[in-house]
Amino acid sequence: MSEPTDRRIRPATDDDWPRIWPFFAAIVADGETYAYPDELTAEEGRDLWLERPPGLTVVLEDGGRVLGTAKMGPNRPGRGDHVGTASFMVAPAESGRGLGRALASYVVDWHREHGYAGIQFNAVVETNLAAVGLWQSLGFEIVGTVPGAFRSATEGRVGLHVMYLGLD
Template identity: 65%
Template sequence: MEQARGWWMEPSPASTVVAVDSSTVLGSAKMGPNRPGRGAHVATASFMVDPRHGGRGVGRALGEYVVDWARTTGYRSIQFNAVVETNQVAVRLWRSLGFDVLATVPEAFDHPQHGLVGLHVMFLDLKGA
């Protein structure tokens, strides 16, 4: 548990948020710079949504929060390094928020049902948005 906490709850300037309904955790997002130093002007984020609460807009709410956070914090863009290409719900969500697929790394993820599938690198330009 402590090992997971350190991985998910990174020190500042990173941030972690949790989506709740009453006392039920629905999902979480962590966000921060994609790379330290000279890459710190590009944000990144990771997301978890409890599958029992899928379809309730939790992922969209977390995604919109991250985009707003990155914009108001002064990041110039957001880069997602590894969006599983077969996760069409996530790909559709990120596209609806303005992200583009820049590239797909073939067979970079060993999916439990689909075997080796690609990972999308997705990008959102925040300048002037």
Template identity: 65%
Template sequence: MIVRAATDADWPQIWPFFDAIVKDGQTYAYPDDLTIDTARSLWLEPAPGHAVVATEGDRVLGSAKMGPNRPARGSHVATASFMVDPAARGKGVGRRLGEHVIEWAREEGYRAIQFNAVVETNGSAVKLWQDLGFRIIGTVPEAFDHRLHGLVGLHVMHLQL
């Protein structure tokens, strides 16, 4: 598996799993009716944003986007979002993307990484981030309207670099 910078040419492979994950309503608060172009502008942000893909041959297995969590005085803390093609789950794609983001943030001089909204019922993501050293520093109660569970909390997770 190779992790490399995402390009516009990767978007046709990212879009189907991006759309399916958003419409699934269990992990992201994006609107269900995003168009392919609107979603692209949200995921493939201009600098200082940066997006990568995890590939196996010509196939995109997953993607991550990263950059500063806040502008200006908050720009020393990074943030990131991750999506893995459901057909590639359980193959270490999320872990490899997570490791890549941590390495990237260190190389870019960030002092920490903060995830603002990890859905508390997303046990596999919570466990992965904890395995990679992130701590839950707070949970916003009932901040996410989960398609199956109704109102659930959003964890704020943090990794000091």
């Protein structure tokens, strides 16, 4: 029997930040998936995470609780703005419930609806097997790996994958 759910994904607001920050800070402090500074303040985190147009940040809520978030938009400005990018975070206590897949599907659909030619992830930590597997299951390919470009808290220097999904 599946658990009841009242999941919805909606645009994030400034009022959501206090509910995002606790798991954002925990994920960054874990040192395994994001190359953000260790001593990041809540204000600095908000400035990094909450996108401005043409980008968008969303939250995934279930029963009024924010359990995950994603940000998306152009990977590069100007002549590179036809390829999008995105970043995702799910509260660690909520992993394994399909929240990352729901956010990922939302992001792919959003990029398609906004006319992007593809989605490029610039820095997927190669030891983050759950993320790499999720992206590959959605059709993303590893187009290159920068060896030793990420300092994992537990594994030392590991590679960062560049992953791509064509949408044309």
